[in-house]
Amino acid sequence: MTTAQSDTHDEPSRDTRRPRAAQQSHSIFSVPTPIKQLFDRFPLLSYPSNDLPLRAPANRNAHVLHVFSTDKGALAGAPSYNPACLKWQAYLKFCGIDFKLQASNNHASPSGALPFLIPATASGTSAGKESKSLGLSVVPSNKLQKWGMQNCGEGQAIQEPGDFRYEAYLSLVDLNVRRAWLYTLYLSPNFSTLAEPLYILPTSTNPLVRLSTASTLQSAAAAELLKTSAVINADELHRQADEAFAALEMLLGDNEWFFGAEKPGLWDASVFAYTHLLLDERLSGVEGCWVDSRVRDLVRARKGLVGHRERILKGWF
Amino acid sequence: MPFELHIWGPAFGLPSIDPECAATVAYFARIIPQGQWTLIADYDTSISPQNEFPVLIDGASKTTGFSNIVSYLRNHHSGAYDLDYSLTHEQQTDRTAYVSFLRSTAGPLLDLFLYVSSENYNAATSSAYTAILPWLANYTIPPKRRDLARARTSHLGLSSLDVDEATEETRGPGSGTASSEYEAAKRAAGIPTEGQPKALNLGRRKGLGGLLSSPIYAARFKLDALSSEVFDPISDLLGKKDYLLDGDKPSSLDCLAFGYLSLMLYAPAPQAWLKEAIGTKYPRILRYIRRLRAELLGGVEIDSALVWSITNGKDTETPQNLPWQPRCRQGLVTSAVKAANQIMGNMPVVSAMVRNQVVIQDDGKSLISASRSSLPSSWVLNTIAACSALATAGLAGLAIHQRRNPREGLLIFWALRPSTGFNAFGEAESFLSVLAGQMQGGASM
Numbered sequence: 001m002t003t004a005q006s007d008t009h010d011e012p013s014r015d016t017r018r019p020r021a022a023q024q025s026h027s028i029f030s031v032p033t034p035i036k037q038l039f040d041r042f043p044l045l046s047y048p049s050n051d052l053p054l055r056a057p058a059n060r061n062a063h064v065l066h067v068f069s070t071d072k073g074a075l076a077g078a079p080s081y082n083p084a085c086l087k088w089q090a091y092l093k094f095c096g097i098d099f100k101l102q103a104s105n106n107h108a109s110p111s112g113a114l115p116f117l118i119p120a121t122a123s124g125t126s127a128g129k130e131s132k133s134l135g136l137s138v139v140p141s142n143k144l145q146k147w148g149m150q151n152c153g154e155g156q157a158i159q160e161p162g163d164f165r166y167e168a169y170l171s172l173v174d175l176n177v178r179r180a181w182l183y184t185l186y187l188s189p190n191f192s193t194l195a196e197p198l199y200i201l202p203t204s205t206n207p208l209v210r211l212s213t214a215s216t217l218q219s220a221a222a223a224e225l226l227k228t229s230a231v232i233n234a235d236e237l238h239r240q241a242d243e244a245f246a247a248l249e250m251l252l253g254d255n256e257w258f259f260g261a262e263k264p265g266l267w268d269a270s271v272f273a274y275t276h277l278l279l280d281e282r283l284s285g286v287e288g289c290w291v292d293s294r295v296r297d298l299v300r301a302r303k304g305l306v307g308h309r310e311r312i313l314k315g316w317f
Numbered sequence: 318m319p320f321e322l323h324i325w326g327p328a329f330g331l332p333s334i335d336p337e338c339a340a341t342v343a344y345f346a347r348i349i350p351q352g353q354w355t356l357i358a359d360y361d362t363s364i365s366p367q368n369e370f371p372v373l374i375d376g377a378s379k380t381t382g383f384s385n386i387v388s389y390l391r392n393h394h395s396g397a398y399d400l401d402y403s404l405t406h407e408q409q410t411d412r413t414a415y416v417s418f419l420r421s422t423a424g425p426l427l428d429l430f431l432y433v434s435s436e437n438y439n440a441a442t443s444s445a446y447t448a449i450l451p452w453l454a455n456y457t458i459p460p461k462r463r464d465l466a467r468a469r470t471s472h473l474g475l476s477s478l479d480v481d482e483a484t485e486e487t488r489g490p491g492s493g494t495a496s497s498e499y500e501a502a503k504r505a506a507g508i509p510t511e512g513q514p515k516a517l518n519l520g521r522r523k524g525l526g527g528l529l530s531s532p533i534y535a536a537r538f539k540l541d542a543l544s545s546e547v548f549d550p551i552s553d554l555l556g557k558k559d560y561l562l563d564g565d566k567p568s569s570l571d572c573l574a575f576g577y578l579s580l581m582l583y584a585p586a587p588q589a590w591l592k593e594a595i596g597t598k599y600p601r602i603l604r605y606i607r608r609l610r611a612e613l614l615g616g617v618e619i620d621s622a623l624v625w626s627i628t629n630g631k632d633t634e635t636p637q638n639l640p641w642q643p644r645c646r647q648g649l650v651t652s653a654v655k656a657a658n659q660i661m662g663n664m665p666v667v668s669a670m671v672r673n674q675v676v677i678q679d680d681g682k683s684l685i686s687a688s689r690s691s692l693p694s695s696w697v698l699n700t701i702a703a704c705s706a707l708a709t710a711g712l713a714g715l716a717i718h719q720r721r722n723p724r725e726g727l728l729i730f731w732a733l734r735p736s737t738g739f740n741a742f743g744e745a746e747s748f749l750s751v752l753a754g755q756m757q758g759g760a761s762m
Contacts, residue, residue, distance in 0.1 A: 164553035165411065167546070168418040175421040187677060192690035200692070207693045214692055222677075227469045228420070229382075230368035234679035236385070243413050250410040 060121045063097065063151075065089060066104035067115045068199070070285075074101040079276060079317055081198050081283060083181060085115040087266075087273035088144050092117075093316040094264050095152035105203070111140040117147065145266060160266060161259035169251055170270065172244040177274050179225055180241035180295050183234060186221035188292040197284045234294075242298045249304045256311065264312060275299055275309045319353050320345070321374040321642075323365070326358035326449025326625070329584045330618035332639060333358075333371075333576075334445055336427060337383040340576030341371040343613040344387065344569060346639065348398050355642040358628045360450050360458060361655065368676070383576075384416060387569045401568050408562045412570045415554065415561070422547045423577040425470045429540070430581060430591050432466035434478040437586035445584075448621040457659045473543065478536050537590065544594045551578075552599050559608070567612065575609045582606050614639070 031039070067085035069078070080086045080101075092099055099117070109116050117139040139147045149157055160166070185195050191214075200214050225232050248271060252258055258267045278299045283289055290296050299305055322345060324338035332342040345354050365372040367381040373389065380389040390398040401412065431442045446459040467476070551574065554561050562568045581591040582603070595603050610616055615638050623637075630643035 164550060165414065167422075167550045168411070168414040168554075171418040171421040172414050175417045188679070192692075196690060196692065207697075211692050211698070223468070227465070228424075230362070231676040231678055233367055234677070236367075236382075240417075244417070247410040247413045250407065251414075 063099035063120050064102050064118045065092065065099050065115055066102045066108060066117070068105070069101055069103040070202075071103050074103040077101055077317070079280075079313075080115075081277065082114065083178075083273040083277060084113075084141065086276065087269045088115050088117075088141055090264075090269040090272050090312065090316065091144070091158075091266050092148055094158060094269065095148045097148060097152055109140070110138050113141065115144070116140050117144060119147070119151070158263065158265045161261055163259045165251075166259070166267070169247065170267070172247055173270050173274065175228075176240040176244035179228070180237045181274055181278070182221045182224055183232065183237050184292060184295040186218050187225075187232065188234070188294075190290060190292045191218065193286075193289045193291050194284050197286075197289075238294055238298065241295055245298055245302050245305060249302045252304045252308060257308075268308070268312065271305070272309055272312045275305050276313065279306065279309055319355050320349065321355050321357065323357045323359040323372040323374065323644075324370050326360070326628070327619040327621050328445035328449065329441075329580070330620075331579055331583055332356075332614065332619055334442075334449065334580075335370060336424070336576035336580055337573070338371045338576070339579065340383050340573040341373075341386055342639065343575050343609070344383075344400065344572040346615075347567060347572070347613050348390075348400050351640065355640045357642050357644050358449060358624050359644055360454055363655070367678075383569075383573060400566075400572070403566065404562060404568060408568075411554075412562060412568060415551075415570050416573055418550065419573055419577055423581075425473060426543055426547055426591070427577060427580055428466035428470050429473070429475055429478060429543075430586065430588075431584060432463045433470055433475065434586075434588055436478075436588050437584075438463060441584055441586045445621070448625060453656050454659070457663050460663070473539075475536055475539060540590055541594065544591060545598070548594065548599050548602060552602055555601060555605060557601075559605075567609065571609060572613065575606065575613060578602065578606050579610060 065085075065088070067074070067080040067089060068082035069080045069085075072078075073080075077100075080089055089101070104114060106112055106114060108114075119137060119139060152158075184190055195217065196214065199217065200210050203213055204210055222232060225237075229236070255261075257264045258271065261268075264272075277283060278296050281287065281290065322341065324333045324342060325335040326333065328334035331339050333339040342356065345356075359370065362368050362370060364374075364379075365381050366379050369381050371381070371383065371386060373380045373386045375389075375393070378389075380386050387400075391401070396402055401409065404412065430437060432438055443455075443459055447455055450458055551561070558564050560567050560571050561574060562570055578595070582595055584592075586592075595606075617638050619639070624641055627637070627641045628644050630646070
């Protein structure tokens with residue numbers, strides 16, 4: 001025995017070793033029979049699938065527009081308190097599109113900014129190819145106009161007026177009015193009565209987190225204003241806003257809608273987004289939330305713009 | 318007493334490197350008679366209440382900004398210096414709209430062209446600033462204005478223009494050696510180097526698609542779209558008229574348009590995409606700017622070096638068609654303090670600590686009683702900060718004390734020593750006591 005062993009040990013031939021190695025690897029990598037039998041019996045029990053989380057999109061058969069809003073306001077379809085969101089909310093209403101609102105925040109948006117729209121899955125056949133990769137097709141705010149054109153009813157499509165002054169007057173809203181809005185909401189005393197209950201208190205219950213959110217928000221607004229001027233001068237901002245409102249009122253003239261259109265369009269929506277919020281005396285849900293009403297008074301003095309806002313509010317909200 | 322207009326100094330043969338300043342100069346040259354105004358190429362914005370140029374100083378009152386200066390002249394001098402008096406009400410409204418249109422669209426475009434595009438900035442803008450600033454301010458003012466331009470254009474997503482092309486060449490292996498510098502010099506001189514046979518850049522590696530997707534060309538498509546967003550509405554407004562609003566007379570809007578468009582057209586930038594766009598697609602705008610330049614400023618090339626010597630009071634002889642005046646000399650101490658402030662503001666760490674709060678000017682704010690905020694007030698915050706500072710100081714003191722008076726001998730935590738030996742593993746883990754025995758044996762050995 002021992003001699004035989006030592007013989008094989010002394011003269012190791014490859015022929016004898018290989019099958020042994022193969023056998024060894026077989027025994028290492030193959031599953032032992034009892035364990036295999038055990039695992040063949042799995043799953044022992046399969047549980048029913050979990051319910052969707054409560055916050056999962058519930059209305060998949062309706063278009064859902066995600067905006068800054070309160071839960072109550074979203075259910076009632078009330079105007080959003082954010083100008084950018086309100087603009088698109090109004091525009092989609094003008095298009096005659098039926099949609100639901102969902103209170104949301106920036107973190108929910110794929111692009112990082114509200115509003116965005118999740119189309120109903122039933123009508124999303126054309127967008128089906130995209131949605132395969134994404135799991136869900138999402139319309140960000142810069143594509144909402146195109147989407148609205150494609151999805152509105154027959155004869156409801158809104159033709160934007162081809163006036164050559166369109167861009168110039170739009171810059172009044174985007175520059176002058178927006179800057180005054182940013183100042184009056186975030187940097188004036190209105191901050192504690194308007195921006196706080198609307199934007200800051202819902203984000204967290206921790207007072208320190210709230211405080212840091214508030215200061216981030218204020219410094220972001222200040223940085224935005226400092227892009228076009230070296231200091232933030234309230235009088236100048238208000239004067240520019242007043243000029244803009246005067247120009248808009250002049251542009252509206254006696255027409256019902258801007259540029260003499262037959263029905264309101266994106267232009268009316270962008271003006272309404274600011275005039276409505278400035279004229280809404282219960283913006284934060286409480287009477288007297290406008291502590292600093294200087295910009296608000298500028299709009300209130302413009303009867304044409306006030307009438308324009310009333311018409312939209314009555315007709316579509 | 319004549320009006321005193323302070324602006325950023327001249328550049329590219331134009332009255333100012335800043336569009337609003339150039340527009341203001343054009344306005345003044347058009348309507349205010351010679352001798353009633355002086356022009357000062359300045360660089361110290363602290364004389365302005367809003368920390369910006371242009372500033373109009375009329376006696377005790379100071380006015381900042383093109384629009385404000387125009388409305389100041391309209392309101393305070395009984396309409397004598399108003400270019401817009403003949404405009405109809407509707408045209409006045411259009412003027413307001415187009416002024417804000419130019420600011421919001423042509424402004425960012427000019428920012429991209431002069432400041433963000435690193436090639437243009439290095440070749441044209443920074444050298445133009447060198448001609449109008451004292452040497453020290455060259456290290457602070459142009460970078461600051463470039464950062465501002467970057468902030469203004471960040472939403473356009475064109476920061477790829479900001480790539481320093483030099484890095485591409487010098488980052489190769491063996492850069493910085495004498496031979497690579499020699500090769501680079503030869504390349505720059507146009508002599509073919511034996512190092513790398515460059516037949517055509519359109520190699521297999523890149524192809525036409527690769528060439529078009531290189532940052533400068535990819536940006537080019539976007540830039541063309543942006544520039545047509547600016548020029549199309551202006552071209553529509555101009556139509557076949559001579560001026561933007563009124564048919565036969567320039568208005569304040571023409572002056573502002575001249576300020577923005579002339580810088581786009583006349584800046585000798587290596588990447589002259591704006592100039593090409595105006596030249597090829599908008600010949601009417603091209604003729605319009607040339608005509609405005611001849612009418613408003615007499616079509617003279619302004620020599621920055623000459624103006625610089627006038628500003629410093631060295632040359633008062635040479636006649637100019639604009640009333641350039643020397644800037645009043647400051648005392649050595651004030652200028653030293655200002656220089657120190659500027660340097661402090663630009664140091665990376667120091668500026669963060671020294672930087673003062675954002676300036677908000679609001680006279681009406683104090684009249685409004687601040688309402689109660691539901692956020693923690695500042696005294697709560699201060700209390701928390703004080704408490705944590707106290708706790709930190711206490712711990713630090715303790716640590717220093719320990720360090721100073723170290724305990725003699727070994728520190729033994731008696732409480733942690735097992736009192737009942739290794740049987741303390743409990744019944745379930747009683748087999749571990751074997752291990753414990755080994756450990757004990759090992760320890761005793």
